Amino acid sequence: MIAIIGAGKMGEALLAGMLNTGHDPADVLVTEPREDHALALRARYGVEVVTADEAASRAGTLILALKPQDMVALLDGIAPALKADCLVVSVAAGITTAVLEKHLAADIAVVRAMPNTPALVGLGMTAIAAGRHASEADLDRAESLLRSVGEVLRVPEAHMDTVTALSGTGPAYFYFIAETMIEAGVLMGMPRTTAEKLVTQTITGSAAMLRDSGEHPVVLREAVSSPGGTTAAAVRELERHGVRTAFTDAIEAARNRSRELSEG
Ligand SMILES: NC(=O)C1=CN([C@@H]2O[C@H](COP(=O)(O)OP(=O)(O)OC[C@H]3O[C@@H](n4cnc5c(N)ncnc54)[C@H](O)[C@@H]3O)[C@@H](O)[C@H]2O)C=CC1
Numbered sequence: 477m478i479a480i481i482g483a484g485k486m487g488e489a490l491l492a493g494m495l496n497t498g499h500d501p502a503d504v505l506v507t508e509p510r511e512d513h514a515l516a517l518r519a520r521y522g523v524e525v526v527t528a529d530e531a532a533s534r535a536g537t538l539i540l541a542l543k544p545q546d547m548v549a550l551l552d553g554i555a556p557a558l559k560a561d562c563l564v565v566s567v568a569a570g571i572t573t574a575v576l577e578k579h580l581a582a583d584i585a586v587v588r589a590m591p592n593t594p595a596l597v598g599l600g601m602t603a604i605a606a607g608r609h610a611s612e613a614d615l616d617r618a619e620s621l622l623r624s625v626g627e628v629l630r631v632p633e634a635h636m637d638t639v640t641a642l643s644g645t646g647p648a649y650f651y652f653i654a655e656t657m658i659e660a661g662v663l664m665g666m667p668r669t670t671a672e673k674l675v676t677q678t679i680t681g682s683a684a685m686l687r688d689s690g691e692h693p694v695v696l697r698e699a700v701s702s703p704g705g706t707t708a709a710a711v712r713e714l715e716r717h718g719v720r721t722a723f724t725d726a727i728e729a730a731r732n733r734s735r736e737l738s739e740g
């Protein structure tokens with residue numbers, strides 16, 4: 477039995493992704509304190525909604541998808557109910573395996589995971605790192621569960637805050653760029669629906685080329701840049717406005733915030 481505690485944006489994306497790829501709703505429990513949302517989840521996915529204690533006592537695999545700030549109180553609450561052989565997978569930004577082990581049980585198997593919301597459409601990117609008592613078999617179990625919603629990479633836990641800044645937070649950077657490009661089209665008088673179509677397909681096609689061509693992004697960008705042309709003019713403006721530095725600083729700020737979240 478798999479239980480998900482906290483079915484907000486990320487927990488629901490994992491739930492929907494898992495069910496879309498063949499998991500049986502009868503094998504999934506959900507804990508969600510917002511009553512109306514809990515009812516909607518039951519109606520939408522056919523899963524059983526239970527208390528956190530019940531989820532902990534019945535789950536073979538427990539996925540924790542509540543906010544980092546709510547995590548310690550939840551861990552302390554469920555610790556006595558948890559099965560000794562339960563695998564605990566936390567997707568919370570910044571919460572280390574040491575914190576999970578300290579508040580659950582010293583010898584519990586925990587895996588720290590960082591997914592992203594494209595899990596909802598089966599194109600998620602998740603990185604995982606093992607706690608002190610998670611065996612290779614536990615990592616395999618976490619990986620096969622998360623592979624149902626996209627790709628999975630194993631990383632040393634020391635990289636998890638950077639993972640959070642790159643792939644966990646990453647979809648927001650692309651939505652920010654998409655939003656900005658659409659508004660620029662509208663500013664220049666284009667109908668919004670036309671701008672949305674042009675931008676969405678451009679981002680989708682560019683992402684597919686990046687994934688499938690094996691080329692470095694600089695090479696792909698050079699192929700768009702005709703001598704004396706429009707792309708070179710646009711890129712000069714991006715550099716003049718420090719967009720490269722702004723992105724680097726933004727990613728570093730996300731990494732630093734992830735580190736802070738483990739401090740409570
Ligand atoms: N949103 C994203 O793109 C990603 C989020 N995460 C992580 O996922 C976790 C959840 O983030 P979001 O889904 O964005 O937040 P959210 O606020 O949408 O979801 C949190 C959910 O937890 C529920 N909750 C609160 N207290 C609870 C409790 N005591 N027991 C059970 N459920 C409780 C809330 O009602 C809510 O539905 C965070 O730890 C975040 O770091 C990780 C990767 C990506």
Ligand SMILES: O=C(O)[C@@H]1CCC=N1
Pocket residue numbers: 569640644645
């Ligand atoms: O914004 C956040 O804190 C979460 C973690 C990664 C993406 N969203």
